[in-house]
Amino acid sequence: MNDFDSQRAARKNRIRRRGIYLLPNAFTTAALFAGFYAIVQAMNQTFDQAAVAIFAAAVLDSLDGRVARLTKTQSAFGAEYDSLGDMVSFGAAPALIVYEWSLRGLGKLGWIAAFIYVAGAALRLARFNTMLDVADKRWFTGMPSPAAAALVAGFVWIVDDYALDPASVKWWAWSITVFAGLTMVSNVKYYSFKTINLKKSVPFLVIFMIALFLALLSYQPAHVLFAAFVAYAVSGYAGTAWMMLQRRRAPPPTPPAT
Numbered sequence: 189m190n191d192f193d194s195q196r197a198a199r200k201n202r203i204r205r206r207g208i209y210l211l212p213n214a215f216t217t218a219a220l221f222a223g224f225y226a227i228v229q230a231m232n233q234t235f236d237q238a239a240v241a242i243f244a245a246a247v248l249d250s251l252d253g254r255v256a257r258l259t260k261t262q263s264a265f266g267a268e269y270d271s272l273g274d275m276v277s278f279g280a281a282p283a284l285i286v287y288e289w290s291l292r293g294l295g296k297l298g299w300i301a302a303f304i305y306v307a308g309a310a311l312r313l314a315r316f317n318t319m320l321d322v323a324d325k326r327w328f329t330g331m332p333s334p335a336a337a338a339l340v341a342g343f344v345w346i347v348d349d350y351a352l353d354p355a356s357v358k359w360w361a362w363s364i365t366v367f368a369g370l371t372m373v374s375n376v377k378y379y380s381f382k383t384i385n386l387k388k389s390v391p392f393l394v395i396f397m398i399a400l401f402l403a404l405l406s407y408q409p410a411h412v413l414f415a416a417f418v419a420y421a422v423s424g425y426a427g428t429a430w431m432m433l434q435r436r437r438a439p440p441p442t443p444p445a446t
Contacts, residue, residue, distance in 0.1 A: 208263065208265050208266070209256070209259075209261035209263060209266065211255055211256075211259060211261060212252045212253070212255045212256035212259070212261050212262075212266050213252070213265075213266055213269060215248050215249075215251050215252035215255055216248075216249075216252045216266065216269050216270050216273050217273075218248045219244075219245045219246075219248035219249045219252065219273055219274075219277055220245075220272075220273035220276055220277060222241045222242070222244040222245035222248060222277060223241070223242070223245045223273070223276045223277025223278070223280075223281040224276065224277075224281075225238075225241045226238040226239075226241035226242050226245070226277070226281045226282075226285060226341075227276075227280070227281050227284055227285075229241060230281075230284055230285040230288045230289070231288070233288070235285060235288075235289045235344050235345075235348050236344075236345055236348045236349070238281075238285045238341070238344070239285065239341040239342065239344045239345035239348070239410075240345065241281075242277070242278075242281060242282060242285070242337050242338065242340075242341035243338060243341065243342075243413060245277040245278070245281075245334075245337075246277075246278070246334040246335075246337065246338055249270070249273070249274060249277065249278075249334055250334070252266075252270060253270070267317070271313050271316075271317060274309075274313055274333055274334070275309065275310060275313060277334075277337070278309055278333035278334050278336065278337035279305075279306050279309030279310060279313070279333060279337075280306060281337070282305065282336070282337040282340040282341055282368075283302040283303070283305045283306045283309075283340075283365070284302070285340070285341060285344060286302065286305075286340050286343075286344060286361055286364075286365050287299060287301075287302040289344050289354050289361070290344075290354035290355065290357065290358045290361040290362075291358065291361055291362060291365065293354075293355050293358055294358055294362060297362065298358075298362070301362045301365045301366050301369075302365065304365070304366050304369040304370065305336070305340070305365050305366070305368055305369035306369075307369065308336070308368070308369030308370060308371075308372040308373050309333045309336065309337075309369070309372060311372070311373045312330050312331075312332075312333050312336075312372035312373055313333060315329070315330070315373070316328075316329075325380060325382050325383065326379065326380055326382065326383050327377045327378065327379060327380055328377070328378040328379075328380050329375060329376075329377065330371060330372045330373055330374050330375070330376060330378070331368065331371040331372050331374075331376065331378055331420075331421060331424060332372075332378065332380075333372060335378070335417055335420055335421070336368040336369070336371065336372050337368075338413065338417045339364060339368050339414075339417045339418065339421055340364060340365055340368055342410065342413050342414030342417055342418075343360070343361065343364050343414060344361075345410040345413075345414065346410045346411060346414045348410075349410045349411075367421075368421075371421065371424070375428075376424040376425055376428045377424060377427060377428050377431070378420070378423070378424040378427075379423070379427070
């Protein structure tokens, strides 16, 4: 092989290395589209569809990482793309939805609450990326942005399901939005579900509970999803308080014998 052929082969290899993996990034793109669709629906005042789109984005976002790990197609590009997509779907989109839906009537307090949420999502994602190599895989520090987005969108969806006037619950919307934004940047520990082994056998009751959850979800999706994410939001504070209590009750270390 002459020098020209060697240079051409090296150039082709560089181009090949610059390519991106299709499958995981397709899920990320779908999640990004769902977030963008939620923004469009909020601008069109169809808030129930906007809320559903946030949940769809959360499902798709949970799949892209798993697909990348299963197919061994993780990449730095995919990680960065996922973070940028999350900022749209779980940062800007929920804040805009809840602002257009109810917070606009509060004036400055309304957009301040929406900004607290957006800033919390951005800081949460930045902290997650910088702690990726050193953090305990079992826990998230601060509520994950998809869960925070689901909490806000779930409240919008359930109030819309009851056909209530958004102005009548504007302070509830304000409180939930601020709570979600601050909890994302807190040091509260949330279970990550990353240690669940899907190949391990489980008791029969677990399968029954999954079937029951799916049945309830098909009957009242807004109620079930909102209740699930409220429970998850509370679980972080309860679990963190329990761990702090256990540390206080732990006996002091025995000094070494001299």
